[in-house]
Amino acid sequence: MTDHTFDLVVLGAGSGGYAAALRASQLGMSVGLIEKDKVGGTCLHVGCIPTKALLHAGEVADAARHSEMFGVNATLEGIDLPKVNSYRDAVVTSKHKGLQGLLKARGVTTIEGEGKLTSPTTVQVGADTVTGKHVILATGSYPRTLPGLDIGGKVLTSEQALQLEHVPQSVTSTNEQRQTEWMTYHSLADFLDPNDRTKTVEGYPAPMRATIIAKK
Numbered sequence: 001m002t003d004h005t006f007d008l009v010v011l012g013a014g015s016g017g018y019a020a021a022l023r024a025s026q027l028g029m030s031v032g033l034i035e036k037d038k039v040g041g042t043c044l045h046v047g048c049i050p051t052k053a054l055l056h057a058g059e060v061a062d063a064a065r066h067s068e069m070f071g072v073n074a075t076l077e078g079i080d081l082p083k084v085n086s087y088r089d090a091v092v093t094s095k096h097k098g099l100q101g102l103l104k105a106r107g108v109t110t111i112e113g114e115g116k117l118t119s120p121t122t123v124q125v126g127a128d129t130v131t132g133k134h135v136i137l138a139t140g141s142y143p144r145t146l147p148g149l150d151i152g153g154k155v156l157t158s159e160q161a162l163q164l165e166h167v168p169q170s171v172t173s174t175n176e177q178r179q180t181e182w183m184t185y186h187s188l189a190d191f192l193d194p195n196d197r198t199k200t201v202e203g204y205p206a207p208m209r210a211t212i213i214a215k216k
């Protein structure tokens, strides 16, 4: 059992938490950053970065598909999704290492484990007590589904979709941006009407956290 004391304790090391930790340390505060999983959170591991890596690979495929438009003679032979996923993982790993290095270099103390706020100035992490003059809660969000759609099988959130090793022939998405990403890989993509989840529509914006039904 150890007691740690900092000027600032940040619970959750996603984009919000690590940015606050880095800024506070830049301003001269001692900072303890508590994370139960990996520093970088949703954006780095299961959000912005992996999806943009996949989108980039899709754009490369599109450029090859339409290469004659640019006066380039090329043909697209296919998409090897396991290799695309390896490229995605390499991008995430390198940014994760970079962030770990930056936090260390800036003197932020990273504490691994699930934290529980036990008073306005105290977070309990296992047997350790972490105390701060100030505490920031930056615990983020989690994927939600719609009533009657249990996650599993063909009902995916963005997190399961990122792990797919095949391109579904068609998908229905609750999210317009996700729809665009699927279309880059030439899936037929509809998305659900937010006013009537039994219908699909085109061109209707929906929240970031997508529930996706892979049809085939």
Ligand SMILES: Cc1cc2nc3c(=O)[nH]c(=O)nc-3n(C[C@H](O)[C@H](O)[C@H](O)COP(=O)(O)OP(=O)(O)OC[C@H]3O[C@@H](n4cnc5c(N)ncnc54)[C@H](O)[C@@H]3O)c2cc1C
Pocket (backbone or CB within 6 Å): 011, 012, 013, 014, 015, 016, 017, 034, 035, 036, 037, 038, 039, 040, 041, 042, 043, 044, 046, 047, 048, 049, 051, 113, 114, 115, 116, 138, 139, 140, 141, 158, 208, 209
């Ligand atoms: C598929 C997808 C694509 C996205 N693309 C973009 C994009 O292109 N551009 C953009 O701006 N945004 C994008 N986002 C949104 C972006 O990821 C979020 O806005 C951002 O991650 C929110 O950061 P956060 O710090 O609030 O939470 P999170 O990143 O969720 O971080 C919270 C952290 O807290 C940790 N945590 C939670 N509870 C505890 C606890 N009790 N103890 C210790 N640790 C805990 C979690 O493990 C997590 O690491 C995307 C999101 C998704 C899902």
